Amino acid sequence: MELSLRRKTDSSKKKKNNKSFDQKKWIRGFTVAAVLIWVFYAFVVELLPYEVASFFQKWFPASTVNESLVWVICALGLNIVVGYAGLLDLGFVAFWAIGGYTAGWFMSDFFHQIKIHIGSTSPATQNGIHLSFWGVLIIGALIAAVFGVIIGAPTLRLKSDYLALVTLGFGEIIPQFFYNGENIGGFNLTNGSKGISPIDNVGLFGKTLGPFDLDWKYLIFVSLAALMVFISLRIRGGRLGRAWLAIREDELAASMMGVPLMRSKLSAYAVGAVSGGIGGVAFATHVNGVFADRFSFAISIILLAMVVLGGMGNVWGVIVGALAISWVNATGLPAFGDTVNGALGTNINFPSYNFLLFGGILIFMMLYKREGLLPESRLKELLHETDDASSNTGGH
C-alpha cells in the first residue's frame, strides 16, 4: 500500500517536472529569437550592403519592430480578458491611455509646480515629477489594474453583449477625460489635446536611452513582452486560469462548480489591464510623448483583430496576430502602397484601406476560421459546437 502510494507520488512528481520542462522550453526559443533579432538590428544591419540594408529600412525598420512589441504586450493583455475569460472587452484602449498618461505624469516636467527626482535620468534641476522608468512601469501597471477592477465591477452581473457595451463606454469616457482634462476645476491635469511631451529617457545599466536608441529599447520591450507571455502561461496553467476557462466555456456551470465568478472575472480584468498599463508606459517612451487623440476606438478594435486573427486564448497565436497586424498597419501597407504606386505610376492611398482590412479580417475569421490561425484546441471545439440545446436564435 505504502509502496504503491509512493510510486504514485513519484510518478506525479515526474509528470510535474516534465510539465515545467515544457513550460520552460519556450523561454529558450523566445530568448534565442529575441537575441538574434537584436544582434541583427544592432550590429549586422550596418555591415550589410546598401541595397539589403535599405530593403530592411523600408520593410522592417527598427521602430516598427519596437512598436509591434508594444502591440504584442497589449494584445496579450486583451487575450487574457477575451481569450481566457471570454469577456468581450471593446474598451481596452482605456488601459493603454492610462499607462501612457502615467508615464506622462511621472516621467516629464509636466507638473512644473513641484520637483521630485527618484532614480531618473533627467537633470536634477528640471521641475516636474521624474521617476525611474522601471518604477513608472510598476505604477502604471498598478493604476491600470485598479481601473481594470473599477471597469470590471459594474459588468459582473451583465450578459456578454451588455458587458461589451459597458467596456466600450469606459473606453470612450477615459480618453475623453484625458482629452478634456486640461481644465478640471481650473487644474490642468492632462494638457488636453496638446498632450504631454517629451518623456524622460529610460535608464538601463547606466545608459540613457532616448527615443532613438531603438536597439536597446528593443531589449526592454522584448523582455516586457516575455514577461507578459510568462504571466499568461503561468496563470493559465494554475487555478485562476482554469477558473477563467471554465467561465468562458459555461459561466453558469462554472459557478455551480464553485468557481468564484466575481473574483475570477475581476482578476481577469486586472491582469489584462496590467499589460495595457505596461504597454502604455512603453509606448509613451517609444513615441516620446502621450497624445489624447491617439486613443481612439480603432485601437481597441485593432487589438481585438489581433487576438481574433491569431487565435483567442493561444498566446503564440496572439503574438503572431499582433506582429502581423501591427506590421501591416505601421509599415506593410504604406510600403506596399509606395511600391505599387511607384511601379504602376498610380496614386492610391493604401493606408486608408486599413478599415477595410481590419473589418475584413474580423468578418472573414468569424465566418470561416473562428478559432484563429493558431487555434487553441479547447476553444476550437467550443466554437464549433452546433448543439441545438445551446441555440442562440431564441428570444429572451
Add this chain to the structure above:
Amino acid sequence: MASSSSKFSARLLIERFAATIILALVAIWLGINLVKSPSQFFQASAIGISNGVLYALIALGYTLVYGIIELINFAHGDLFMLGGLFAATFIAVWFGQEEPSNVGYVVFFACLIAVMGFCASINVAVERFAYRRLRRAPKLAPLITAVGVSFIFQFIGIRWNGSGPKTWNSVLPSGEIIIAKVHIPYTTLISFLVTIPLLVLMTYIVTKTRRGKAMRATAQDADAARLMGINVDKTIAFTFALGGALAGAAGLLFQQTRGVTNYNLGYQLGLIAFTSAVLGGIGNLSGAVLGAILIGLIQGLNDGLPIGLGQQWSQTVVFSILILLMTFKPTGLLGKPMVEKV
C-alpha cells in the same frame, strides 16, 4: 437561504438609495437651471427633443434586431451614416437641389423612399451573408462580425465622403417659429412630420400585420415559430429591412437638418442610440422611443444649459448613463426582467 435573501434585499436597498440620490441630484440641477434662465432651459429642451426623435429612429433599429436575434448590431450606426451619404448624393449631386424649392421638396420625399430602400437592402444583404451563418454560433462571433461590418461601412464612408466632414445645403426651409421666446426651426418640425408617421407605421406593422405577428413569435422562440410554419429566415430578414429603413430615414433627416456628413458620425450616434434603446429596455419598441427622447433631452440640457458640463463632455454623460443603467437596472425603464435560460 435566509442570509442570502437578506443580503439581496440589502443590496436592493442600497441600489434604491443610490438611484434616488442620483435622480434627486439631477432634479436639483434641472431646478436650478430652470430658475436661473427659463428661456434657455426650454430652448435646450427643444433642441434635445428634436435630437431625441432622430435617435429614436436609430434606436428602433437596434431594439428590433436585438429583440429578434439578441444581437447588438454594431454596424447599425454606420448604416445610418451611409444613409446620410446616400441622401446627400441623391439630393445634391444627382438632382442638384441645394436650396428650398418645390422641386426640392419633391426630391426630398423621393429621397426618403430611396434612402429607406437603400439602407434596408444593405442591412438585409449583411444579414444574409454574415449574420445568418452565425446564428447558431457562440454570441461572441456575431458581435465581432458586426464590429467588422461596422469597419467596412466606415471604409465605404471614407471612400465616399473623404476622411473629413463635408457640409451640405438643405432643401428644407431655413426659417423658425418663435413660441414664448423659444426658437423652433422648421427643420425640427419637418423631422417630427417625417418621424411620427414612420413610427406609427412601424407600430402598425409590428402589432397588427401577419408579418409583425411572425416577428413577435420569432422573437419569443425561434424554434417554436419554425414549427408553427413561420419562415424564420424571412422574418429575420424582414426585421433587418425594417431597422435599416428607419436608419436610412434618420440618415436623410440628419443630413438635411444638420447639413453635415462624416464617416465617423455613425459610430457616435449609433452608440448614443444604442444607449437609448437600453435605457428604454432593449427589445421594447416604445421603450426605445422613450429612451431616445430622454437621452436627447439629457444631452440637449447638458450641452445647452448655463450650469452644465458642456458639449465636450456630452459623450461622457451619455456613457455614464449607460454604465449606471447597466449596473443598476439592466432591464431598462420598460423592459421585462430577463431570466437566463439554462
